[in-house]
Amino acid sequence: xxxxxxxxxxxEEKALTASQAILQGLAPDGGLFVPxxxxxxxxxxxxxxxxxxxxxxxxxxxAFLTDFTEQELRDCINKAYDKKFxxxxxxxxxxxxxxxxxELFHGPTLAFKDMAxxxxxxxxxxxxxxxxxxxxxxxxxxTSGDTGKAAMAGFADVPGTSIIVFYPKDGVSSIQKQxxxxxxxxxxxxxxxxxxxxxxQTNVKKIFNxxxxxxxxxxxxxxxxxANSINIGRLVPQIAYxxxxxxxxxxxxxxxxxxKVNFSVPTGNFGNILAAYYAKAIGLPIGKLICxxxxxxxxxDFFNSGVYDKNRPxxxxxxxxxxxxxxxxxxxxxxxxxxxxxxxxxxxxQLLNETGNYQVNDNMRRxxxxxxxxxxxxxxxxxxxxxxxxxxxxTIDPHTAVASAVARKYHEATGDKALTVVVxxxxxxxxxxxxxxxxSGKAAPVxxxxxxxxxxxxxxxxxxxxxxxxxxxxxxxxxxxxxNAMQEAIAEILxx
Numbered sequence: 001x002x003x004x005x006x007x008x009x010x011x012e013e014k015a016l017t018a019s020q021a022i023l024q025g026l027a028p029d030g031g032l033f034v035p036x037x038x039x040x041x042x043x044x045x046x047x048x049x050x051x052x053x054x055x056x057x058x059x060x061x062x063a064f065l066t067d068f069t070e071q072e073l074r075d076c077i078n079k080a081y082d083k084k085f086x087x088x089x090x091x092x093x094x095x096x097x098x099x100x101x102x103e104l105f106h107g108p109t110l111a112f113k114d115m116a117x118x119x120x121x122x123x124x125x126x127x128x129x130x131x132x133x134x135x136x137x138x139x140x141x142x143t144s145g146d147t148g149k150a151a152m153a154g155f156a157d158v159p160g161t162s163i164i165v166f167y168p169k170d171g172v173s174s175i176q177k178q179x180x181x182x183x184x185x186x187x188x189x190x191x192x193x194x195x196x197x198x199x200x201q202t203n204v205k206k207i208f209n210x211x212x213x214x215x216x217x218x219x220x221x222x223x224x225x226x227a228n229s230i231n232i233g234r235l236v237p238q239i240a241y242x243x244x245x246x247x248x249x250x251x252x253x254x255x256x257x258x259x260k261v262n263f264s265v266p267t268g269n270f271g272n273i274l275a276a277y278y279a280k281a282i283g284l285p286i287g288k289l290i291c292x293x294x295x296x297x298x299x300x301d302f303f304n305s306g307v308y309d310k311n312r313p314x315x316x317x318x319x320x321x322x323x324x325x326x327x328x329x330x331x332x333x334x335x336x337x338x339x340x341x342x343x344x345x346x347x348x349x350q351l352l353n354e355t356g357n358y359q360v361n362d363n364m365r366r367x368x369x370x371x372x373x374x375x376x377x378x379x380x381x382x383x384x385x386x387x388x389x390x391x392x393x394x395t396i397d398p399h400t401a402v403a404s405a406v407a408r409k410y411h412e413a414t415g416d417k418a419l420t421v422v423v424x425x426x427x428x429x430x431x432x433x434x435x436x437x438x439x440s441g442k443a444a445p446v447x448x449x450x451x452x453x454x455x456x457x458x459x460x461x462x463x464x465x466x467x468x469x470x471x472x473x474x475x476x477x478x479x480x481x482x483x484n485a486m487q488e489a490i491a492e493i494l495x496x
Contacts, residue, residue: 003039003066005232007031008335009346018065019127022120022233023137025226026208030349031342033232034332039063041282045257048247053090054081056247057119057240063282064236065123072126080119084108086465091115091241093248096392098408099420100254101400102245102263109179110427110466111321112272113150116229116237121154121161123233124225128160135223138494139163140207142200142228144268145176145321146426148190149183151227156185163227164189164490166200169480172320174447175430175467182473189493190477191486196314198326199483201269204228205328207487220496229271230328238275243284245421255419260287262420264407266399267291267299268322270329272423277333277370286370287418292406293375294319294398299327303373306365308348309357317378318434319398321426326352337364372414376405384408385438395439395459397431400424429455429467 004015009031016024021033041063048056054077061073068076081090086106094101107114128137137160141151148165155163167180169192180190193200207213208224217224229235242263249255263286265273273291280286293300295315302308310325317323331349337360338344351358376384384401388394396404404422411420428435432451433443440458444451449471456463481489490496 001039001066003064004036005033006036007342008034008331009342009349011342012036017067018232019067019130022123022127022231023131023133023223023225025224025231026205030205030209031345032230032329032332034335035064038278038281039066043243043283045247045250048243049250051247052088053240053244054078056244057081057237060240060243061236064239067130068123068126076119076122076126079122084118085114091244093245093252093421094394094424096388096394098404099422100249101394101396101422101424102241103424104241105424105427107150108153108466109146109149110430110464111146111150112423112425113146114153115241116234117147117150117154117227119237120151120227120231120234121158125158125160127233133223135218135221137161137225138217138222139227140204140224140490141165141226142197142204143167143180144197144324145172147228149176149179152180152183152185152188152190155227156183156188158187162187162189162494164191164493166191166193166204166486168193168196168200171196171316171323173431175432175449175452175470176320178448178470178473179466181475181477182470183476190479191489192480193483193486194480195483197324198310198314200486201228201326201328203483203486207490210487213487216496217494220494222494222496228328229269235271235275235329238272239279239282242276242279242286246284249419249421258285260285260418262286262288262290262407262410262416262418263423264290264292264403264410264420265423266319266322266403266425267293268324268327270299270327270333272425274329274332280370288372288410288416289370290403290407290410290420291371291373292403293373294322294381294402295375295377296323296325297375298325299330300373300375302330303368303371306368307357307359308352310352311356317398318381318431319402321399322402334360334364337367372410374406374409376402380405382434382438385435389439389459395428395435395461396424397426397428398434399426427464429464
């Protein structure tokens with residue numbers, strides 16, 4: 001069964017193959033690519049229970065990316081999930097008093113973005129060959145902290161590609177910023193903006209949809225694509241770790257085959273929890289998808305009221321990768337809930353762009369039952385880091401703490417006894433000062449590596465290798481621009 005991909009804002013007749021959708025990143029009409037139909041996947045846990053991560057990834061990618069050959073997929077997978085990850089398990093489970101943590105931070109940048117961005121460059125360059133693309137692929141990406149570094153680490157010095165990353169200069173952690181501005185690679189470019197992530201993301205989408213600018217780039221043999229989770233080639237690989245987690249729970253005897261498991265996901269741009277939604281749709285026994293937000297709780301309000309309203313204060317929090325008011329991937333869910341109605345989805349997105357809000361109808365609201373949504377305040381986040389450490393001798397970062405706190409709220413509100421897996425999206429060493437403040441009541445006087453050294457001493461763990469490597473890394477990227485000057489910066493970088 002061939003799986004084709006259509007735009008959330010366009011007709012099914014314009015559907016593309018998986019490789020074509022990966023190359024484009026964003027549909028020409030501004031929509032996001034989604035499968036025309038979800039594949040039928042045989043989740044044979046009698047085999048998957050003992051399968052390595054790479055084999056689980058193959059089963060998922062083979063089902064979704066049907067115009068890639070088995071050899072192509074296995075080659076991409078083996079290059080992506082290798083010794084750059086610090087554990088052969090790739091995505092291990094850690095038991096706690098409350099359930100399990102799914103650790104997605106064992107890759108080169110210590111964040112869950114590595115799980116998909118380690119493979120995206122290989123999928124993209126393979127797709128370019130399959131489609132006889134003779135232009136240089138320009139990866140254009142906005143980041144709230146982790147995507148930028150993970151994307152650059154994946155694409156650095158990959159032939160036929162360039163990558164340009166925009167980040168909010170005051171909206172990422174010290175370690176996140178240091179990871180980005182020290183990134184090596186002749187084809188990597190990092191630009192700070194004097195604004196927030198939503199401004200960066202909105203302008204990236206506008207630049208993608210600027211027909212004249214795209215023609216100017218094409219004349220110079222450049223073609224845009226994206227490493228954000230708007231790219232279906234980044235979203236599909238994320239489905240694999242939910243299936244892998246379920247298999248590992250079976251192997252540990254924590255559940256029986258067919259038992260439903262909840263996943264609590266720290267959620268900003270909605271891609272990570274959407275991957276879990278797709279995992280459930282193809283047959284993974286998932287109970288509730290717990291959508292956990294921080295103080296920027298636009299998603300909490302949406303799931304509880306049916307109204308999406310970005311017209312609210314924007315807060316800079318200790319979980320900066322979730323400091324987002326426009327959750328791009330929610331559009332894919334809206335499309336699904338509307339009965340795959342591209343016209344209705346386009347209207348909602350136009351309303352969001354023009355008025356800052358939209359409201360789904362009652363039928364669509366009833367289809368949100370897969371989800372439970374709540375948020376954790378800054379104090380609740382701090383308290384959760386402290387509680388988990390005291391009760392489990394286990395250290396979590398602020399994003400994971402948000403998901404853990406909201407999972408506890410869910411169980412208290414519903415009495416649900418099903419096992420819950422908290423998706424741990426980043427190492428605590430990426431956010432040392434909030435973690436130190438939570439554990440000891442005192443942050444380090446200097447953020448960044450000095451704070452990480454203090455944290456390592458406090459929790460009696462060695463500094464991760466990616467942090468050690470930052471110690472003497474020179475700053476290579478210093479450009480800062482206003483949000484409205486992002487396109488000019490791209491033109492200057494590419495010589496257009």
